[in-house]
Amino acid sequence: MQRYFIHPDRFTDDSVDITGEDAHHLVRVMRAAIGDQVICCDGIRREWIVRISSIEDGLVRAELVEPLGRSSEPGVRITIAQSLPKGDKMELVIQKGTEIGAASFLPFVSERTIVQYDGKKEAKRLERWSKIAKEAAEQAHRSRVPELASPASWKQLLTLVREADLALFCYEKEETRQLRPLIRDKLAEARSSGQPPRVVVIIGPEGGFTEREALEAEAAGCVPVSLGRRILRTETAAMVALTCILYEHGEMGG
Incomplete structure (x- = not known):
């Protein structure tokens, strides 16, 4: 599943906004459509499977579906x-x-x-x-x-x-x-x-x-x-x- 690092300010309690190069990559390169799922994380504590709910010019909005609790970061x-x-x-x-x-x-x-x-x-x-x-x-x-x-x-x-x-x-x-x-x-x-x-x-x-x-x-x-x-x-x-x-x-x- 495709993963994107999104600035924490782009997260709300139930959604996330994907913009800029990430939105371009998601729509133009990955050919994502409404209903598709990707992973979004803020690089600090939040890491979610999200579902795309709308696609506009330069903006992809997705609803938070499921948190991922297992970090992939090394213990050193x-x-x-x-x-x-x-x-x-x-x-x-x-x-x-x-x-x-x-x-x-x-x-x-x-x-x-x-x-x-x-x-x-x-x-x-x-x-x-x-x-x-x-x-x-x-x-x-x-x-x-x-x-x-x-x-x-x-x-x-x-x-x-x-x-x-x-x-x-x-x-x-x-x-x-x-x-x-x-x-x-x-x-x-x-x-x-x-x-x-x-x-x-x-x-x-x-x-x-x-x-x-x-x-x-x-x-x-x-x-x-x-x-x-x-x-x-x-x-x-x-x-x-x-x-x-x-x-x-x-x-x-x-």
Whole structure:
């Protein structure tokens, strides 16, 4: 069943108004008609099967039929902190990371980041990234759209990771700390608090992290960790780490 994220203001006690690109997609692409059912959620708490009751120019109104009580969100909140990669690789990270189950994305600039950050283009880029996350969340039947932060500096990132229960610094030169036992031990500790564990996964750029960055990350409380003996592309590393954490947490058939 097709799913749409609708702003909470569009919901009433018994109906929801679907407008803009969502209404266009529903009517022009999906060829929806009066009586058809879709899923609408506000990304916060409401998630309903709804039945289309009227179709007007740019507006689809639907009546609330049945609430969906089972959330599809993982029991661990994972932020992908991704050093800005070349080309459209960040779009791939956001799309696939959303499908797998990332809670948020934090792009950042590190020493070997090749992309030249342009603040003037930030708003347009964030708008596109947000659209990609929304569409991927709808396709994957997520209950929430992941949060997207503006690109941060390296120093800002190291300040933000202090708020997490576990910050994993994925480093190709790390040889002793393996991901699996670390996840099991740390997440078990965090779960005892009764709140969803918060994990930050830090992924470097195409050229990797410098030794200075590795030392600074560890000093900030990050745990250097290996993703295996093979060198992964930056966009692949994010997906591998995310999948491993969710699997060990029992979120992916485990």
